[in-house]
């Protein structure tokens with residue numbers, strides 16, 4: 535269904551825009567939007583370092599905002615678009631919020647809990663399971679993370695080099 539694909543891409547693009555906000559403050563670029571009735575009702579991006587808060591993941595911020603907006607902790611008719619597969623904490627919150635569906639950009643083989651390490655979103659033992667769609671704008675989402683980390687490595691090396699140069703000078 536190409537029409538539906540383009541809607542998914544549109545919302546994933548909005549999530550990528552949130553990820554860019556994280557990048558602009560030197561955070562790992564992960565972004566997320568929550569959609570209800572084809573409208574974005576909440577946005578979030580990773581702010582863990584700047585807020586010095588483990589809970590400042592994009593998904594938790596967006597869930598908090600969506601609940602504030604709807605006046606309900608249940609997000610039963612909502613879909614979350616997220617640039618990277620959620621961690622165990624966020625996957626837990628997604629299940630707790632009764633989110634209908636999660637659309638994922640890039641998977642996270644080392645830490646993802648929507649199918650990679652675990653699939654917390656679809657445990658038959660829990661009282662709620664979340665539909666999962668992945669691979670929407672996967673290349674763009676993965677690319678944003680890999681270029682962020684490549685950039686970080688370059689900057690670290692430059693810093694190390696200039697520190698070494700400074701040490702030599704002070705000797």
Ligand SMILES: [Zn+2]
Nearest residue numbers: 591620621624
């Ligand atoms: Zn998380």
